[in-house]
Amino acid sequence: MITTTSSVINFEKAERDFTFLLQCFQEMLHDLGEKELAEHLPWKRASMRLDDYPDIERAIQAYSIFFQLLNMAEENSGAQYRRTIETEKGLSELKGLWGKNLHRLKKNGITEEEILSELSRVTVDVALTAHPTEAKRKTVLEQHRQLYILLVKRENQMWTPLEQEDIRKEIKVVMERLWRTGELLYDKPAVSAERRNIVHYLYNIFPEVLPMLDKRLLHAWQECGFAPEKLADPQTLPLLRFGSWVGGDRDGHPLVTAKVTRETLLEMRRKALALIAFHLTRLASKLSLSEKHQLPPDALEERIRTLANHLGEDGEVALIRNRHEPWRQFINLMIASLPKNPRNEHDTGNQNDIFSYGSSRELLDDLELLRQSLLNVGARHIADSDVAPVYRIVQTFGFHLASLDIRQNSEFHDLALSQLMSAAGLNGSAFLTWNEEERTAFLDRELQSPRPFTHPDMKAGPEAEAVLDCYRVLLDHCKEYGSEGIGSLIVSMTRNASDLLVVYLFMREVGLMTPFKEHDACMLPVVPLFETIEDLEKSPDIMRTFLSHPLTRRTLGMQQEMNGWEKPAQQVMIGYSDSNKDGGIFASIWNLYRAQESLLEAGKKSETEILFFHGRGGSISRGAGPTHRFLRAQPHGSFQAGIRFTEQGETIAQKYANRISALYNLELFMAGVTGELLKHRNKEKTSHELEPLMDMLSRTSNLAYRRLIEAEGFIDFFREATPIDIIEATRIGSRPSRRSGKKSLADLRAIPWVFSWNQARFSLSGWFGIGSALEQLQHEHPEACDNIRRQDASWAPLRYIISNADASLATVDTEIMREYAALVENSELRSRIFGIIENEYHKTRTMIESLYGAHLEEQRLNVSRFISLRQEGLRELHRQQIRLLKKWRKLHQTGQNKKADNLLAELFLTVNAISGGLRTTG
Structure with missing residues (x-):
């Protein structure tokens, strides 16, 4: 669960703020004639039974708003x-932020120069996804933002x-708008709506937060006793980048078509160019330096002449203005040199007769020239305060x-290749039955030939x-604008090296190859996503095979050359959600740790750095948890090439909707990665002495978890004891809840799996199996348990698992x-499965409390405190x-489907309200 965006909170102030907001809400309800409802909200008095209120939907909505106001006050x-x-x-008092990390590094004997030399190598990439865990409408979220600002x-x-x-x-006016606005999505959101939401953060929030983030680093740097001028050059600062999956993630998502991908790439480019134009225009309004008071350097005058000549009439207009x-003229010329914004998918935005920047790198070069020219005339403060932030905007957001x-998904790719082979007169069906050796041999032969299928x-x-339609869109975009706006080709459920090599064939088919050192290389990187426990265990061997492939070597070498990297770098995505659903929380986190260690070794042998892409969700069982603990719990050397991580669903709004929260959460990652990298x-x-014990605990917890989910009748228990059927019917995201529509646990996505357990207050995916593992360790190796107890579970990987599990336990309501x-209608099934779960719950509480020596x-x-309120x-x-679930299911069982559908709105509202109260869905 997400308790709050901060690990420190003043509950007395939160209560004062909430009391104020609640009074405003109650006054608003009174004004609208809702006196009874206003007097029975669940705060320091007995609340009413919702069934007793004549308009249940309105009562549930009032509870939902009640929780959102409480969340706001705490935030x-x-x-x-x-x-x-x-x-x-x-x-330096706050955990995880720049001040604490810099002081710790200095205390450990790491010098100012050593820190400075590593800062510019730090890269943090935030990938925003549209995974369906945001239960609130965008309209409702906007009212929440307004309330928070007030x-x-x-x-x-x-x-x-x-x-x-x-x-x-x-405040009362905004509350009334919120009260009069429907909370439910009556139709699943279109991908375009999800895209607009993501673009809102990329265009309106993050560009405003970026300079604040840099100032926080500078303030902490100075407080640490370091020289502030050392950070004046924006090229010395850590790099923050953003990615998106909205409009590109088609794994089990039929609505993400080639057309949607094309529209998304163009929309992102349009907004990026508009963003840069806005900041350059604002910069031009500030740099009114007159040549009568300071002479412009020769390099600046020469560049002004060059740009003006390239631009022709537009250049003359920029100079006359x-x-x-001259400094303002130079910026006018930069603005005129920006590529024209494409209006739609048929308009490339090209200017055949007018010069424009081919890439954001060219604009950065001009901005650096501008900055240096100001330094040359002694205008350091203007260079630092006005130009450096714009440089950082362009550096971060580019033209994309x-x-x-x-x-x-790899299975989708298998079917696609099978069809291509059949179209070419080959036996495509055979590919689906071949073993890995046969597949690899075939792919190697094909990749040596340039002919398409x-x-x-x-x-x-x-x-x-x-x-192929999708890849053709990517090819067209690369030809028109370069590959800067396209990230990686990610293969989910990567099971073997052939799953990655298949993608090379698709790229060859459409022409996404480019000459490199007398051979072909791929224009875009191919990235595995290892999700299940088995695939994580196999991942090092898969990567050794993939990294040794000649086409991979050439592709990595080309990327290294293009980006100026010291070593080639291969991105590897690791999945928290599916590994948890597959093996339970302990086995998931520890197998992710072990896999990263082995993948780093595989990369080392191939002289390749591994960039880990963490597929984290919003709940603990899907990889969330305190950021500073998450970073400390990663294996040695895992930040060498930077870090990528996903932000999904409701976490985007909770962490980034408000600039103060966005600043805090981004700083946690930027500062934390820097601190761990230098450490x-x-x-x-x-090696740590607890590692063999962790292997043992992982195996034991996994066995306990598998015994539960493989128990006879477990799926029936799950489907009846949780509101999974309602969650599958909700319209909170454009993606289906199942990959292929099969009614199996394997086909069910991890999000509705976690979502349903959380709604029913089991929170099972965040703790199950740990109690059995610790209990067995206590029985068989009591000295090992004593060793863990003596260390107070202070080793970061163990502490991360245990602290996440105890937070999950705290959300359980037995x-x-x-x-x-x-x-669950079958009493034998109900008693048997619930008995297993309840027994494991008490066992886990007992064992963790024994480790801590204190009640949870x-x-x-x-x-x-969060839960009790x-x-x-x-x-x-x-x-x-x-009550509603019983009635809804009974109506369906008796064939009264229309009456059952009439209950859906109230059921969806309970899902929203409970999610708001817990601050998490899945």
Whole structure:
């Protein structure tokens, strides 16, 4: 679950803020004639039974808003508390941020120059996805943003009483809009709507946060006693990049077509160019330096002449506009040199007769020249304050805003290649039955030939056409604009090296190859996604084979040359959600750790750096957890090439909707990666004495977890004891909940799996199996348990697992989960499976409390407080959901489907409200 965007919170202030917001909400309800509902919200009084209220939908909506207001108050309290701590005690007091990390590095003897030399090598890439875990409408989210801004506005002490009253009135107006707005999505959102949401963050939020992030680093740098001028050059700063999956992720998503991908690439380019034009225009308004007061350097005058000549009439206009102000003229010429924005998919935006920048790199060169010219005339402050932030905008967002990853499932690729082979007169069906050796031999032979399987007019089959149509869009975009806006070709469910080599054949088919050192290389990188426990275990061997392939070597070498890297780098994506669904939380996290270690070794032998792409979700069982602990728990050397990670669903709004929260969460990653990278560089890799115990615990927990999910009747228990059927019917994302529509656990996506357990308050995927593992260790190796206890579980990988599990345990409500279990009609099945779960729950609590030497409520005060404030309201919502579920299922069983459909709105509202109360879906 996501408790808050901060690990520190002042609950007294949160309560004051929430009391204020609640009073505003109650006053608004009173004004609208909802007196009874206003008086029975679940706060410090007995709330009403929802069934007793005449309009249940409105009552559930009121509870949902109640929880959102509480979340807002806590988020604001966390932000203000951090500011107070930094004001009173300094920047080094807060865990995970720049101040703490720089002080720790300095204390460990790492010099200013050593830190500086590594800063520019730090790369953090945030990939935003549209995974369906955001239960709120975009319209509703916008009202939440407005409320939060007004809540923050109240913090300012300058307001007079009358002005404070005006703010209160504004808050009530926003609340009334929220109350009068429907919370439900009655249709699944289109991919275009999800794209607009992602673009909002990329265009409106992150560009504003980026300079604030750099200032935070500079302030911490100075507080640490380091020279501020060392960070003046923006090229010395860590690099933040963004990626997106919206419009590119087609794994089990039939709505992501080639047309959608083309539209997405063009829309991102349009917004990126608009963003840069805006910031350059704003910069031009500031740089009114006159040549009468300072002479422009020769290099600047020469570049102005060159650009003006290239631009012709447009260049003359740019020069005429600001006579005697060469710096402003130079920026006018930069603006005129930006590529024309394509208006639609048929308009390339090319300028055949007018010069324009071919890439953002060329614009960066001019911005650096501008910065140096200001330094040459002694205008350092202007260069640092005005030009450097614009350089960083261009450096981060380029002409593409965010790189679009293309993801598809390996099984889909198999079908596509089979169809291509059949179209070419080969036995395509045979490919589906070949073993890995036969597949690899065939692919190697084919890749040595430049001939395609088909010609442009041939139709090979639906899967083949879907893949090739997408790749043709990528080819056209690369030819027109370069490959900067396209990320990686990700193969989900990578099982063997052949799953990656197949992609090379698709690229050859459409012409996505380019000459490199007398042979062909691929224009785009191919990236595996290892998701299940078995595939994680196989991943090092798969990568050794893939990295040794001649085409891979050439492709990596070309990328190294293009990017100026010291070594070639191969991206590897690792999945938290499916490995957890497959093996339980302990086996998932530890196998991810072990796989990364082995993959780093495989990369080392191939003289290739491995860039890990962490497919993390919003809940603990899908890879979430405190950022600083997550980073510390990674293997030695895992940040050498940088880091990528996904942000999914509701986590995007929770972490980044408000600039203060966005700044905090991005700083946690930027500072944390820097700290861990330098720590790893200055410390040799050593084995830890607990590693063999972790292997043992992983195996034992996995066995306990598999016994549960493979138990006879478990799937029936799961389908009846959780609201999975309602979750599958919701419209919270454009993607189907199953990859291929099969009614199996393997086909069910990890998101609805986690979502349904959380809704029923089992939170099973965040802790199951750990109790059995620790108990067996206690029985068979008591001295090992004592060793862990003595170390206070302080070794980072173990602490990360245990602390995440105990946070998940804190969200379990045994009373409520027993009531959900009562929905299972077969009493023998209900008793047997629930008995296993309840027994493991108590076992896990007991064993973790034994490790800590304290009750979980004492160990996790913040989480316990978070849950206790919501308990009353959540329980009533759960019980209402159970009542509705019983009725809905009964109506379906008796063939009264129309009446059952009439209950869906109320059921969806309970899902939304419970998600809001827990701050998590899946």
